[in-house]
Amino acid sequence: EDQVTQSPEALRLQEGESSSLNCSYTVSGLRGLFWYRQDPGKGPEFLFTLYSAGEEKEKERLKATLTKKESFLHITAPKPEDSATYLCAVLPQVGGSYIPTFGRGTSLIVHP
Amino acid sequence: GAGVSQSPSNKVTEKGKDVELRCDPISGHTALYWYRQSLGQGLEFLIYFQGNSAPDKSGLPSDRFSAERTGGSVSTLTIQRTQQEDSAVYLCASSTPSLAGGTYEQYFGPGTRLTVT
Numbered sequence: 001e002d003q004v005t006q007s008p009e010a011l012r013l014q015e016g017e018s019s020s021l022n023c024s025y026t027v028s029g030l031r032g033l034f035w036y037r038q039d040p041g042k043g044p045e046f047l048f049t050l051y052s053a054g055e056e057k058e059k060e061r062l063k064a065t066l067t068k069k070e071s072f073l074h075i076t077a078p079k080p081e082d083s084a085t086y087l088c089a090v091l092p093q094v095g096g097s098y099i100p101t102f103g104r105g106t107s108l109i110v111h112p
Numbered sequence: 113g114a115g116v117s118q119s120p121s122n123k124v125t126e127k128g129k130d131v132e133l134r135c136d137p138i139s140g141h142t143a144l145y146w147y148r149q150s151l152g153q154g155l156e157f158l159i160y161f162q163g164n165s166a167p168d169k170s171g172l173p174s175d176r177f178s179a180e181r182t183g184g185s186v187s188t189l190t191i192q193r194t195q196q197e198d199s200a201v202y203l204c205a206s207s208t209p210s211l212a213g214g215t216y217e218q219y220f221g222p223g224t225r226l227t228v229t
Contacts, residue, residue: 043223
């Protein structure tokens with residue numbers, strides 16, 4: 001069974017204090033790993049897709065990296081507007097079904 | 113372009129009543145998903161439609177829940193005889209996993225907040 005574990009559950013940072021969120025996964029072959037951002041009262045918003053170990057993607061203050069067992073979302077010099085819940089999901093390689101498994105998310109609060 | 117839309121945005125219903133939630137996916141997206149998210153909880157998969165294939169209903173929590181997708185586009189999630197434990201945000205997402213050059217990321221709607229009193 002595919003599993004996704006995100007840590008920490010909650011993270012409080014001061015503005016400018018860089019940190020990383022972790023997504024550990026077990027999957028029967030990885031088709032893709034996804035990061036989403038979810039603001040309160042809204043649906044998740046797509047950030048990145050990573051397909052293979054060693055791959056990295058960046059967007060503004062965010063950088064996502066991938067190994068064979070985990071992914072990190074690095075946040076550099078965060079701002080209060082980066083406050084949100086960050087979700088990780090994996091899509092298995094096997095089969096013709098495209099149903100991802102989601103983690104429970106990391107709630108990030110950035111204080112000014 | 114237009115994103116995924118859902119209606120209503122909020123729904124308050126009495127226990128025992130039936131409700132219908134609507135999802136309009138992004139035009140051309142072949143895959144459509146329904147999820148449920150309870151307060152402080154993760155995303156719970158409910159049902160998945162892919163093109164003309166039979167839907168994957170493996171996440172539906174009981175036979176009170178059903179969904180249909182008409183014409184490969186709009187989808188309706190129906191909850192019969194609602195219970196208080198059905199109170200949650202219901203999210204719809206769409207994607208293009210099976211198209212040539214398609215990608216797998218999902219685009220979510222804003223959700224419908226269902227409250228059963």
